[in-house]
Amino acid sequence: MYMPSEHVEVKLTDNVGTLILNRPDHGNALSRRMVRQLIEAIEDLYREKRVRAIILIGAGDTFCAGNDLEEISDACSLQPDWDSSQERWGEDAADFRELIARMLETPKPIIAAVNGAALSHGAGLVLACDIVVGCAESTFGLPDPRRGIVAGVVAPLLCHRLSAGHAARLLLTSSIIDAIEAARLGIFHELVDGDKVWARAVELGRECAEGAPEAVQLTKRILNETVGEQLDTQLTAGAILQATSFTTEAAQEGIAAFLEERKPEWK
Template sequence: MPAVNVQVNAPSGTIQLTRPDQRNALDRSAIEELSQAFFDLHQEKQVRGVILTASGAHFCAGLDLKQMHQTASGDPQSALGAWHDDWTQLRDLLETMLRFPKPIIAAVDGTALGAGFGLALAADLIVATPSASFGVPAVRRGLISGVVSPLLCFRGGGKTAARMMLTGEQIDAAKALRLNLIDEIVDADKIWVRANQLVVDCAAAPAEAIQLSKRLLNETVGETLLMQMSVGAAMGATACTTEAAAEGLAAFTEKRDPNWP
């Protein structure tokens, strides 16, 4: 079954994560499909903006920890190469979103954690339901949110990023709104309609002006962001090779509390 569903309802295109049984966690195939979906909607001239949403009770629980545990269980040298490839793949997806010439609206219902929070932060605007929640809980698994952390700093500031990264705290939509991490809170039955209206609002401006505005934000105000994300990808891969990461991933798979080395 595909991990992503794409629909066009001009002027918007919708990308929906479709792994609800896995809390829409991102494995390698899902990241590839997301990248392809953005490429396809880039080519659709009738699409003036993209809505990123998900099926089920969760927006996205982050990277697929079961797949990560399988990688950690293999040959250490091969695992290091796989970690590097995985983190680079995620970094490239988020860069694709940041460089995407059309506005991206994340419509978040349920949890958006780790890389899932990163997907939302890489969007231009975020609308969320009252039950939405956000966090970067990687430290509680002996890992770091290497690629997401620079985005969190960019969108929310260093103090907010430090608290969320170091404590693994998960915050609700109301607090995320107070911290300016999201733009609006909308009832679940109206969230796609509201996201679509934001696309319509953006489509009232010429496409060239929208594209240049995005470049202004992401390549001037955030001029070092992509470099920081590359550094974060390298650090994220390295963190995956530690004893703490191995224990954290094993504890997740075995559904127990970690016993830190």
Template structure:
């Protein structure tokens, strides 16, 4: 199974979703959000799949949100304010739905981070159950440098790794190398790049040894107890993300990025 932006492979008892936009460093655009949701739905129905690996094609996991698509949206929004509010509201809702579906997915999800991951790509990791990463998998959340708000990423980071790590990444704008991300518990295991998918398969097969209903109930229990507040926080974060895109700061940040210069903040 495949689409324009993701590939889905089934190697029972494990299914693999591959982010596949190598020409854009696997940046996440609207089509990829839709395709990821479709892939999750397909693998949910596959009884022979008992665990899912999420990885990227090439040597980059994901460059985060598609900045070119955002810049194009900004240009259209300048001419049509009504479109702006509707479009960005819908985008925020779709993204929130994807993350919610990942968190509620009844089968274990294993992120195999095959290279650098940024911004919105980090949200995909944080919505997974286990994160394996190679040595080159540096991690960053640079949204604020472009006048944007990492409204979906920040609550997930705080939930998985604590508020201090979330602030260092999303507020201070630090970049963590793989060793630092592992030390902080964001990455659960470091694996050589050429062994990453194989290790993911090993973990997936271990997961397949458990009763599916028990795994489903355990994941649900975690979300309904320690993660009870997370979905509310994600809804607030999606609103913050959409709101930030309407600001002059976002316009300047995206324009500066497209022109290859430093933004000038007022």
């Protein structure tokens, strides 16, 4: 089984495995290491035969605030040249793309228990799940452009889950929507009380486990492979654009403004 880490906690409840994003003091923001740990944890739960469904939830009162902008800011200051920056951001984008692809390709159902804000990369995690449970405290959004960056990997996934029009509105306005609006758009499939989000996700996982394992896994394969090749290409293209955006002056200003809690000054 998966070796526990400091930022991704794994719990087993009967035939349901739960992955807990465990950086509550940082809004469960995804660091480079955390992304890789999630990939490993999903792979381990896929190999664990007694696990029939996987739940993803955040520790504390946030699901996932996005990628770790403090880590990104520190990395920017350490890059000696353009080529080094390109390599760094290329690796990060490729890792996040791999995480999203792994979630889509894993034949076991993945259920998001959205217990708070799901922003940027956190929104991507929600969209990569098969079933989503939210609550009144849940929010969803892609504020990336206001930070000078591009949600390259998440954008095609958002278009896949929603209509292109709704996706364009959310992406271009950087809107952060509440749980009711997210449910209306079909991003959240159910809304429950905040203290029941994980419990309801476990119930749904057990409902999935009532089906024959082979049938459930083949069903998920059908759901994702019908558009899989096209989406896979789009995720790769989006990862390239995402990596490029991090090397721009706009990204440096946007991230700095966010960390300094001020409005960015765009050139």
